[in-house]
Amino acid sequence: MSTGTDRTVQAHARGRRALALFDELADLAPADRAPVLDRLKTEDEALFAEVVALLSADESDGPLERPLSDWLTAPEPMPERLGPWRITGVAGRGGMGAVYFGERDDGQFSQRAALKRIRLGMDSPGLRLRFLRERQILAALNHPHIATLLDGGVGDDGAPYFAMERVEGQPLGRWCDERETTLAGRVGLMLQVCSAVQYAHQNLVVHRDLKPANVLVDAQGQVKLLDFGIAKLLDASASGGTTRERPHTPDYAAPEQVAGGPITTATDVYGLGATLHELLVGSPPRRAGEALWQAAQRATDDDARRRGFSSKVALERAVRGDLSAIVQRCLEAEPNARYPSAGAVAQDLEAFLQGRAVSARSPTRGYLAWKFVARHRLGVAVAAAVVLAVGGSAASALWQASLARRAAAEAQAQLDYLGSLLQVLSPSTAEARELDRSRLVTEATRRARAELADRPESLASVEFALAKVAQNVGDLPQALALADSAYERRVALVGRDAVASAEVQVLSAVLRARVSPPRFAEAEQLMEAALAVLRRRAPGSVTELEAVVQRAWLAGEQEKVAVEEATLAEALARCEGPLADTPICEEAWLVQGAVASRSHLPEVALKALLRAADAKSRRLGPDHASTLNVKSMVAWAQAEAGDLAGGLAVADEVYQAYQRIFTQPTETSLRAGLRLSRLAKRSGQHERALMLVDEYLVHARRVFGEHNQNTVLGLSDRASLLFGMGRFDEAASEFERVAAEYAAIDNRLNAALTRSYAADSLREAGQAARALPIGTEALATLRQSYPKGQHVNLARVLTNVARTESLVGHHPEALAHHAEAVAMHRALQPTSSYTAHARAFEGEALFAAGQRAEGERVLRAAVAELSASKTASPNMYWEPFAVLTTVACANGAADCDTLKAEAKAQLEAKLAAGTLSRLRAAVR
Amino acid sequence: MAAAEPSLTQLLREARQGDRAASEQAYAHIYRWLHDAARAQLRRGAEHATLTPTALVHEAWLKLSSADFEINDRQHYLAMASAAMRHLVVDAARARKSEKRGGQLVRVTLPDDGVPASANEVDVLSLDAALGQLEALEPRLASVVQYRFFGGLTEVEIANVLGTTERTVRRDWRKARAFLHRALSEAA
Structure with a gap:
């Protein structure tokens, strides 16, 4: 103990002396210090060392120059919740935010996640919409080496958060160093990273921030990539107004990233190279042009030992050649000079592991021959004799063959990459219309045209595939240009009369009908030509069937009902055969459902939609967004077909599924919520319907914005609900608001319709005099808006205006309008209950105008006709019934008491407020 | 109150x-x-x-x-406030360090943390430790650091609190600074 204390005392004494000497020397010029220091060095070497260290510390900047604020980053208080996640702890903090651990528990599952909150405001609805869409795409990434994005949203404070799969692992570099992983082992891990990156690229997601710290490895040696695509979300929000400089990771950032150039998949190829660089030699790339083996000279012997080498010289030797070439090709400053894909990087890494030729090295004869020797050490002794015998020619042939094989492999890789773009945009991600994605398609096209210029067959296939991708991302002009180009190429190769050309032509036709403005004439011409070829060359094939379904769709778009029905019938017949299980039949049934419900054939529509839903559920799973969307349509069709309770149950089920699966609303889930609200309303569950529509509005305002038509749709539903609930004053003002929204976006038709509803609300609120001019004006606008002068909406408005006129005593006008409405309904759909409904109110008007007996007769006939749809549309029956009861009793009819009793029995039923008040009036 | x-x-x-x-x-x-x-x-x-x-x-x-x-109250206050600022910074760093513990198994990174997120906390704590060493050696030098770096006092104020001259304060600061920079670069 005492010696320890002595040593401390000694050290203190030396420390004090060193400080004193420093004080003496500090102000001297270096030349004047030298003699003192020289003397000190011989006298007391330890003291000398300390003084020198102090003098050099004096000259350099140190931590005390940093302001105190740098030392203190404010720890944000840990939130209790983020969205549905309960926060359980802090994983780490960084300059841009914090990472927390979280759990979610909804009674059935409990899920753990790492939650990342980023200190950025997302203030505009547009940004938020983009964020939510992007998040949906990221969440769809499903790969064993990608940490799944579970959820993400924007917190109350406007800061976005992400919930990621919680990975138990270590960062790539540390994992390898602790286990002293060999170079081959490290390259093996990079192969996993490449496969994850390749998969993401095929889904049009670029990581943008690949670096060793973003790669975790678990105890089993399985790699997980973190933060896929998140850098882009940050960029998206930054470019939307935040001027703050974005911190990036310069060591791993590609030159185009630093320069603010376009980010493509090549950016990630650079990131792969930088990661590989650090993994192999212990440091990220430093200077442009410095080769990997040169960087290896900066490694320590320790670094080398951790990679299984005796010294850094051995490490340097090992990374010369193939590995240096691979890293260098990844790190090329010019994006086009890099590997075309992560898959191509993986191929070279695999080739390295197997001792085969890597594409990154220039195929010099010596290199390939050396590779060959290395791979076939045993056989070479024999082969050498042959080479000697036939001179250079065999060696030359060997080289040629290898070159050809390499070219073929690369072309295949190219095709795999571009061709796979075809499948990547699944239905659930197709809603994402992203500028960046169409730029990615443009980039892929440019590359394909450059690299496949001498392989027109491959190029045509790639263009065809890219056309479909462009269509999926909503870039229709680009899709059309690609399809046309692919078509021309195939025609040049195989002529017009070939399946390969015709299948492209079908797509060209569809795209022509979808661009704005639609080019229907061209579309139809191309479609007919393509179908003719396919009928001749590929009868009974899926390709032909696809063309048939598309033809039906095309006819429907142009309202060519006869062609549509005939073509659809053909497609449906085909879907009863061996092709029943192909996805195109799902589309056929969906078209059938749409056609049937338009033609008021709810049973047929229901059956078709059920088949589509069933097929989708089998193919994609019951909870897939696409399946749920069709199911939600099924619910509606079921209600239309008369099974309101059943439809409501299905809609409820879909709604619950959306709530369970998606923690944030999507466009389709919102639509499903609105459908459920409407079904609840029709089932008389007004309070629930109102709650649902209010919920819809909250999300719609956030996702779509205030003046978006989807939001207005919700407002309009809400107004109708208020009307149904008898809150007529509120309904009137809400309808006026909706009408103003429609007028603002120049939708005259909807504005007029909505104003007519406002007029109805006023009438029901007992303000018929105020309602009349509004209704009349709306009617005039509507007459102009429906060019044929006939429409079911026009007929309904006529009835409603007539009812108002009747109330204020304008009997002749009322009767004329009623007659016109009934005639219009009858002309449009002779069998529908709308005619009887309109007729009932005509009866009421006749009675009011003094034709008491005729009025009663008309009412009785109408009510008798309506009784068939009593359960499906109860309000459409009971309101006329109430009117009939009042009129019949006023006329002193014999069955007055029976009618009253029947009306009385309905007073407790779930009916619209207007209907109930009429029933109450009738029984008094 | x-x-x-x-x-x-x-x-x-x-x-x-x-x-x-x-x-x-x-x-x-x-x-x-x-x-x-x-x-x-x-x-x-x-x-x-x-x-x-x-x-x-x-x-x-x-x-x-x-x-x-x-005037004595104020000088007394300045000394106390400087000490308080030092403890405040050190306490915050310790709190964050312990909050992090247990989170070591799982590292989830943010896009900008090429620098380990914990660098600052380590620095504060090692600065505090180095300052402790200096205190044992030359308490007055350590006080100068506490007043100037943590308390933000001017040389005049420090000279008043310590009852010395401004020149001495400047020389003390230079010595203390060299000592601390050296100690910290060794620790790192």
Whole structure:
């Protein structure tokens, strides 16, 4: 103990002396210090060392120059919740935010996640919409080496958060160093990273921030990539107004990233190279042009030992050649000079592991021959004799063959990459219309045209595939240009009369009908030509069937009902055969459902939609967004077909599924919520319907914005609900608001319709005099808006205006309008209950105008006709019934008491407020 | 605040007369005030927080002292406030370090943390440790660092508190700075 204390005392004494000497020397010029220091060095070497260290510390900047604020980053208080996640702890903090651990528990599952909150405001609805869409795409990434994005949203404070799969692992570099992983082992891990990156690229997601710290490895040696695509979300929000400089990771950032150039998949190829660089030699790339083996000279012997080498010289030797070439090709400053894909990087890494030729090295004869020797050490002794015998020619042939094989492999890789773009945009991600994605398609096209210029067959296939991708991302002009180009190429190769050309032509036709403005004439011409070829060359094939379904769709778009029905019938017949299980039949049934419900054939529509839903559920799973969307349509069709309770149950089920699966609303889930609200309303569950529509509005305002038509749709539903609930004053003002929204976006038709509803609300609120001019004006606008002068909406408005006129005593006008409405309904759909409904109110008007007996007769006939749809549309029956009861009793009819009793029995039923008040009036 | 609570000036005066309780109470008072003010400032600034100790310490004095202070009270206060600032920074770093513990198994990174997120906390704690070494060696040098770096006092103020000249303060700072930079670069 005492010696320890002595040593401390000694050290203190030396420390004090060193400080004193420093004080003496500090102000001297270096030349004047030298003699003192020289003397000190011989006298007391330890003291000398300390003084020198102090003098050099004096000259350099140190931590005390940093302001105190740098030392203190404010720890944000840990939130209790983020969205549905309960926060359980802090994983780490960084300059841009914090990472927390979280759990979610909804009674059935409990899920753990790492939650990342980023200190950025997302203030505009547009940004938020983009964020939510992007998040949906990221969440769809499903790969064993990608940490799944579970959820993400924007917190109350406007800061976005992400919930990621919680990975138990270590960062790539540390994992390898602790286990002293060999170079081959490290390259093996990079192969996993490449496969994850390749998969993401095929889904049009670029990581943008690949670096060793973003790669975790678990105890089993399985790699997980973190933060896929998140850098882009940050960029998206930054470019939307935040001027703050974005911190990036310069060591791993590609030159185009630093320069603010376009980010493509090549950016990630650079990131792969930088990661590989650090993994192999212990440091990220430093200077442009410095080769990997040169960087290896900066490694320590320790670094080398951790990679299984005796010294850094051995490490340097090992990374010369193939590995240096691979890293260098990844790190090329010019994006086009890099590997075309992560898959191509993986191929070279695999080739390295197997001792085969890597594409990154220039195929010099010596290199390939050396590779060959290395791979076939045993056989070479024999082969050498042959080479000697036939001179250079065999060696030359060997080289040629290898070159050809390499070219073929690369072309295949190219095709795999571009061709796979075809499948990547699944239905659930197709809603994402992203500028960046169409730029990615443009980039892929440019590359394909450059690299496949001498392989027109491959190029045509790639263009065809890219056309479909462009269509999926909503870039229709680009899709059309690609399809046309692919078509021309195939025609040049195989002529017009070939399946390969015709299948492209079908797509060209569809795209022509979808661009704005639609080019229907061209579309139809191309479609007919393509179908003719396919009928001749590929009868009974899926390709032909696809063309048939598309033809039906095309006819429907142009309202060519006869062609549509005939073509659809053909497609449906085909879907009863061996092709029943192909996805195109799902589309056929969906078209059938749409056609049937338009033609008021709810049973047929229901059956078709059920088949589509069933097929989708089998193919994609019951909870897939696409399946749920069709199911939600099924619910509606079921209600239309008369099974309101059943439809409501299905809609409820879909709604619950959306709530369970998606923690944030999507466009389709919102639509499903609105459908459920409407079904609840029709089932008389007004309070629930109102709650649902209010919920819809909250999300719609956030996702779509205030003046978006989807939001207005919700407002309009809400107004109708208020009307149904008898809150007529509120309904009137809400309808006026909706009408103003429609007028603002120049939708005259909807504005007029909505104003007519406002007029109805006023009438029901007992303000018929105020309602009349509004209704009349709306009617005039509507007459102009429906060019044929006939429409079911026009007929309904006529009835409603007539009812108002009747109330204020304008009997002749009322009767004329009623007659016109009934005639219009009858002309449009002779069998529908709308005619009887309109007729009932005509009866009421006749009675009011003094034709008491005729009025009663008309009412009785109408009510008798309506009784068939009593359960499906109860309000459409009971309101006329109430009117009939009042009129019949006023006329002193014999069955007055029976009618009253029947009306009385309905007073407790779930009916619209207007209907109930009429029933109450009738029984008094 | 309860009316009966003695003012900081009063506490400081009692402390100078040897009242330990008063001294501790004064210190706690200062610490709490600086703590809250620093937090508020960092929260407000969010990203570009400029935590200037000078402003904080002087603002605290204006808020806490009563008008009847003597010059000695103020110097006593400045010494205490500097110590409080040092402890505040160190406590915050420790708190964050312990919060992080247990999170070591799982590392989830943010896009900008090429620098380990914990670098700052380590620095504060090693600076505190190095300052402890300097204290053992030359207590006055350590005080100068505490006043200047943590308390944000000017050379004049430090000279007044320590009862020396400005020149001495400057020379002390230079020695202390060299010592600490060296100690920290060794630690790293």
